Amino acid sequence: MRTRLHSAAASVTTAVAAAVAAVVLTPAVAAPAQAAGYRYWSFWESQGGGRWAYATQGPATAVPADGDAIGFRFAVSEDANDAARPSGAPDFAGICAGTERRAGTKRVAVVVDFGGPRDAPPGETPPDPPVETGCAQVRKDATSAEALAAVAKPLRYDSAALLCGIAGYPAKGCGEQVAGTQPSAGQARPSGSTSATAPTAASDGEGGGPSVGIVAGGAAVLVLGGAAIWKARRRT
Incomplete structure (x- = not known):
């Protein structure tokens, strides 16, 4: 029974790891770096x-x-x-x-x-x-x-x-x-104007960190994986 439990848990853990890797490493569908x-x-x-x-x-x-x-x-x-x-x-x-x-x-x-x-x-x-x-x-x-x-x-x-x-x-x-517009040098932009650069799906808008979507997606996969391991233990 211990062997079967270990095997089931290992299989689920492998699947979870693969899913997390897919979430984190697969390029997100990003919005254009600069708006049209x-x-x-x-x-x-x-x-x-x-x-x-x-x-x-x-x-x-x-x-x-x-x-x-x-x-x-x-x-x-x-x-x-x-x-x-x-x-x-x-x-x-x-x-x-x-x-x-x-x-x-x-x-x-x-x-x-x-x-x-x-x-x-x-x-x-x-x-x-x-x-x-x-x-x-x-x-x-x-x-x-x-x-x-x-x-x-x-x-x-x-x-x-x-x-x-x-x-x-x-x-x-x-x-x-x-596509990919930027304000001209010396352009006097009206107050309250929108930025020509929009944060991509792989950015949190501040530059340098992963997006909330990717972190949340990875957390969701880990939670589901933990539930699967618990169910596997109960069945054995």
Whole structure:
């Protein structure tokens, strides 16, 4: 009986050890080390304190008032929380200095930030200088898209009316997905932005330790293995 018990326990122990090894050593199905993003023109509006705010509607429907500033930034980002602001300030007084208001029109300061080399599509180089400004003098009911067109032609749109190019940049492509994004050097990220790097299933998010899932999985296997040994002893 002792021999049978020893044999049964040894068999279960071997199986448990193999299962634990499988849990710990088998590569986990990991999430991408860096989340996917998109290369596109983001649209911004001026707010109090000389700051930019991510626009809540597209430039084709937004209607700025006289004295407003609008901005466009070309960059790679995951979403609105991660988008880079235009590096030029929404300085209406400085951009539109000397442009007098005429009857039936409004003045809108426009800032266009072409981004850096790391944001550029393969084979393209951002214009120099990387930031351009202009004072659009347009009719009172003109949209932000019309104000942009007044100072930064040619514009390029896709079939879904997505703004793809400003002043001819980039020459092709439109909002394409880019895997493994990282913020550009010098990018001014909005507060509360999400990290471009997500912890993988083999990491606890702090770097260097096994994930809770792997530890919990190994513990579960050991508990089940212990129960199996106890049952084997009772049967013998």
